[in-house]
Amino acid sequence: MPTDLSPIEKAKFVAAKRASQLVEDGMRVGLGTGSTAAWLVRCLGERVRDEGLQITAVPTSIRTAELAREVGIEVVTLDQAKWLDLTIDGADEFDPQLGLIKGGGGALLQEKIVATASDTMVVIADAGKEVATLGAFPLPVEVIPFGFQTTRALVEETLGSMDVLGRETALRMDGDAPFVTDEGNRILDLHLKRIGNARQTALALNQIPGVVENGLFIDICDRVIIGYGDGRIEMRDLDNGPVETGRLDFVDSDNIFADLPD
Template sequence: MSGELSPIDKAKFVAAKRAAEFVEDGMRVGLGTGSTAAWLVRCLGEMVREDGLKIRGVPTSTRTAELARDVGIDVISLDEAKWLDLTIDGADEFDGELSLIKGGGGALLQEKIVATASDQMIVIADIGKEVERLGAFPLPLEVIPFGWQTTKALIEETLVSMDVLGRNTTLRMNGDVPYFTDEGNHILDLHLNRIGNARQLSLVMNQIPGVVENGLFLDVCDKVVVGYGDGRVEIRDINAGTVEIDRLDFLEDDNLFTDLMD
């Protein structure tokens, strides 16, 4: 039930619920990965089942694909879709320019490909994800397993000349073994604390041999839908320069909550 949700989960839910209203019949929609994106998939699934919404979803990870199929969304590949009308995804951090850090869920490569193959990208997040400057959240880099320790050393050496506060780099683990992405790669998390020049850092990191992609999403996001624990929602449009305030009410018998709590 909705009363059992924590304030942060309520914030994620209202952001996802409000963002789902941007999805129209017949759209090809990129479906993000992570806890907030999972709320979105649930909301869209309810719209498919209850309202007859017809969309085709392109998931950014195997777990999102499984959830989308479970809730009744027609899942296709990006190659089948070729181009998307809209992608909705979460973020680990976003700033006032709607620059993002993504990849905490381990799907940054597919997420970036899908987002850049869309007419529009909307980010959904709770208010706790907003920062004045990116970098408090570790920046993920997807790297190939071959020679990853050499790649790590090159990254740390390169960071010496970058405008960052920290240079500690760690291999993401899954228990006692290295984490593998859907593409069979590893993730190195860069604990930078503060990123002074995100554009320069993104460009330089992607030039290092072994690095597949980084988790900085720059000039990709068009809108951010920010949720609060009391049901308030802000829709910030970077292109129009507008901020819209809305509020969503919670219903104790909401089918979506009931499904989630099962």
């Protein structure tokens, strides 16, 4: 790992490095999307190269698939894999019950499908992603383009009856044009500030015609690995609390990580 990374990037790296050690030969593994998940893919690529690790991977986005192939990981579709042993992904927020907000990278639909098609979902994150209550990070909602403004109005109306602190909505942009997901849809970011009942909010949003999926991952994550900028890690699950603490040493910059784009 490059030694000139910021503390946050170092935290992401050590969480990803520890999670990569959970992957065993022959596993079918879901690979998440985002900067932390990119570190995971690189770590797994290093194991494929140096240890001969043999896995098949189902990426949750086009960019994750491209990176996985680049580092030598075999990529298949979810239909080909049928079911996964393990999915490892990042999160924009996680709470004490391991509820998540995901979708900051715009891949929430594939991420949720892949995570729920897995025996185990592990989240990797830096310590700054932990919150007491979900909602500070804008909640992404994937919406089809047809009738977008009508769907947006229905979402805003629904939020009026939800236990949330804010109700502002914003169409996610990519420069001057709307952001487009891998499925050709739009992202509506909900600035809720605090979500009092995440399960109720997720169910209500998914009842709205035009909404494809939302970024609340409730009762999906089994374990979270938290990384710190000084190399410390903590592995935590809902049933047992902290199950492991430790520290990973940083390595020199002359390795596989130096040349790969994020």
